[in-house]
Amino acid sequence: MEPKENQQLRALLDNILVAMSEYMEEEGVKYKKRHIRKCSQIVKLFLEEISATHDRPDGLLVVQDTIEQLNLLNQSCRTPLIETMEREDLCEIINTACVMKGYSAEKEDVTEVWRDW
Numbered sequence: 489m490e491p492k493e494n495q496q497l498r499a500l501l502d503n504i505l506v507a508m509s510e511y512m513e514e515e516g517v518k519y520k521k522r523h524i525r526k527c528s529q530i531v532k533l534f535l536e537e538i539s540a541t542h543d544r545p546d547g548l549l550v551v552q553d554t555i556e557q558l559n560l561l562n563q564s565c566r567t568p569l570i571e572t573m574e575r576e577d578l579c580e581i582i583n584t585a586c587v588m589k590g591y592s593a594e595k596e597d598v599t600e601v602w603r604d605w
Contacts, residue, residue, distance in 0.1 A: 490539035491585035501531050504577045508569060518566030527569060530557045531581060538585045547591040548598065551582055555602040562605045570605040579603075 491497060508524045511517065534554040541547040558578065562570045570578065579599050586592040 489588070491588050492535040492539040494535075494584075494588065497535065497581050497584060500577050500581055501528065504531075504574050507573060511571070519569045523561060523565050523569050526561055527558070530554060530561065531578070534582065535585060538589060541589065541591075544591040547586060547589055551586065551598050552602050554582065555599050559602070559604040568605065575603075575605055 505524055505528055508519075508527070509521070512519060512521070512524070531554070534550060537550045537554075538547055541550060558570065562568055579597060582599050583592065583597060586596075586598050587594055592598050
């Protein structure tokens with residue numbers, strides 16, 4: 489099964505988006521729904537692109553691009569969009585996808601080198 493078809497990863501993304509939306513409404517943060525939609529687009533594109541790769545170097549390029557996009561998105565918000573729980577879940581999506589493709593070990597964090605959040 490490719491990462492883009494994994495329902496567990498999709499459900500994890502849905503949970504992230506719900507948490508971001510609820511936090512936005514409850515706490516009056518400065519980020520907007522468009523930022524949440526952009527986060528969703530970035531992660532969904534990651535799942536599509538990582539599924540289409542065939543080796544670790546190409547897979548890690550997709551990871552790097554995704555993390556850099558998420559860094560820019562998070563920086564563009566007046567308050568952080570990606571907090572602790574979202575960070576852990578986003579890393580789980582990305583790392584699990586890399587494990588599924590055989591590009592990393594179970595406990596390896598392939599996001600850490602590029603991640604600002």
